[in-house]
Amino acid sequence: MRLLRLDVDDFGPYRGTQRYDFAGVPGVELLWGENGRGKTSLLNAIRYALFGVVLGRASAQIDLTTVGNRDHGSNEPSPFKTTLTFEHGGQTFKLTRAYGVSDGAGGVRERVSLVRDGDVLGPEERDQQMARLLPEQIARFFLFDAELLQEYEQLLNPGSDAGDKLKAAIERILGVPVLTQARDDVAATLKRARTLQAKAAQKDKATRDLGNNLQIAQDYADQARNNVEALTEQVESLQTDVNEVERSLAGSARYQKLLATRNERRLEVERLQQRSTERNDELAARASEIWRAVASPLVTQRLAELERLDDDLSERYRRAIEAQQGALAVSTGQCPTCKQEVGTAAAALLHPHKPTDDPATLQAEMVALRSRRAALRAIGGDPALIARLEREADQARVDLSDAQGQLDDVEADLADAPPGTLEAVSTIIEQLAGYKASLTNTRNRLAEARADAVAKENAVTALSDRLHRAGAGSTGVEDRRVALLSQLLALLTAAVTDFRDRLRESVEEEATKIFRLLSAEPDYDRLRINDSYGLSILFADGSPVINRSSGYEHVVALSLTAALQRCSPMSGPFITDSPFGRLDGRHKRHVLATLPQISDQVMLLVHDEELDRQMALGLLQDGQLVAEHHLRRVSGRHTQIERGAPA
């Protein structure tokens, strides 16, 4: 498909009738426009022409009564019109959608027409033709803005609502529904065939019991299936609730964050309060012993003195005893220890040791001293321990006081909130937590129900096989139908898995090729796809890049959309608003240089802060830059599309 021309009438800031002519040759075209000039409106004009919807922030639909040009000053809903001319499969189509044609009762309505090679198509043929040309679900692969790109992140979270929808859209353009729907239709046919088989068996005496059992097993399997369906609906509904509540929270992000911070800090204060109490208790438990630690330095010093005194006394005592023994030997002429005779010469030698101290007195002094020493040793005391306990208690108190201060700061910020805000936000947060808990719970029940349904289905298959083997003539036709359908179902189930695997492989391969062109980080080696077509970046050693930057989210999303364009034969234009929003200069250059390889028709809606024109001209050489337009301000409510780059 190739877009040729867009005509707009009073659409957004495009007052009156204005035309945008797309370039007639393959390449990149640029539409320059400052913020607020109407780049997104032009993208929306194409979207409206094709699908009748206009998207705003967070991909929310915009009320069409607000879309018409307001330059006339009125705030009443005003009419507008878009006409998109495009070429597909050698035919030229002209699609017109007009809003605000009076329905005769003062209301508004929409009028759509599709002209194919000059023939006006009837409503039914028109709708069929449009659905075939470009199903709305796949618009996201050629018509998108930065926000839509951001949704690709959801593919990395298995089970996310947005991710599931995106996966379905991807599989749709790749043809998976042909197989999955064939599988589901054959399964339904098989189910009916088994009912017929059971009824036929019930008529025959020989197979009646088996037939009855098959019937009952079928009923159980039906119930299990219904249960799965009901739970699936519940999960979807809860997911919608979660999304809605999350959207309503988005507006109060600041207070939500403050509340979360306050709760965290309250917990921290509680924790530190407890720690402080514990540390104080530890110190208090030793309070009655602290005096020992206070006395300890003096006690240690005195003990050392007493040790010296004791040594001294011991030595004096030893000498006193020796002297006493010598004196005794001299006076008795016999050694008191060995009982030998002491001669005159020996007695002369012993004379100098006349006793100076009284050993008994010395002994009494030693006893007193040792008793003092024992008393001091009993004091003990561990100053290091007490000091440590006090330091820890002090530190815990300081930490607590700091945390309390931080909590007070948040409380002060929260106190500035408009009345009622916090209560409302708290309620929504609680509500969200409740929904999320229910969602998890219901998802678990769904998983159980699915397992149950499989078990029940297996029971049916087993009974049906037994009946078939029993081979009674009365069920022959039904048996054959069941056997054929069972085989067909198994075949289609295997084909679905096989086809999906191949698709993922080729999408991964193509996305990796594009990614290598776009990426400026040499260590990022390739992309890996998951079951939902989410892509992770891998290093050369195969380990994934965790927490990739928002710029790289953008690069990965571009790689995926480009890969999908390449893998699907449904090639089309690639039109994107703010394509470089989160990219640095190097990646901008890479993206710009790669775009001509992604699609034959690329249109970028940019402003000069986002893209340097000289750089663009330098990169898009050899005729790759095929056209330039710019949006000229006439007034705040009036923009004019003009050819060429802005002056």
Added chain:
Amino acid sequence: MTQPAAAGGTERVNVAFTQAVEPVARRLQTRLRMPNLMDVARIAVAFAVRQDLPLGRPSDFGPASNANYNVGSLDPGRDLRGLVLALHPDLTDDPYRVIETLMNVGTLELDRQVNAGTVVSLQDLLVTS
């Protein structure tokens, strides 16, 4: 040579903060985060001996307050008594009377040093001077 102090004599069974010292002791209790006033009393005795304060009772000692303690509670292992006697082997006074003196003068000295900023926490009492 030395006479064992107070040997055989009848020792005091109660010791008390004086009326003037009791509020000072309570202030220190808060300051040092001690669970009991008795903990302050013990610390004050240890501090007094560390500071080598005189054992004699000052003339302006003053009358006892209601903060008085049985020595069995204040000094259950009699280690405080042992400390005083081990440091002052020549002591002839009743050791618990000395302890009572030290806990009061020690409290006043400690308070003085706290107010002077030389002691701000327990750790300042634990260092070797």
Added chain:
Amino acid sequence: MTEPTEPGDLLPPATAEDVFAVAEEVRAADFAGVPAALVADVLAAERDNLDNRTDAARTVDQVIEEYLLSEHALAGEEPTQ
């Protein structure tokens, strides 16, 4: 049995070809007892009715019944396996 009715079908022909080719590969490898034509007809019924689930299911039913009838006519009472 079911032919694409007009150009610009719901699925580009190349994509549809991929789907058919994979199914045929699986059939030839593991389900040789299932006729190739039957698989192709079932898939064609889906391809031609991608925007209408009711019609798709009805057409699939018809394809299977017609196959069983023709088989019955050709092979008498012998069940297919």
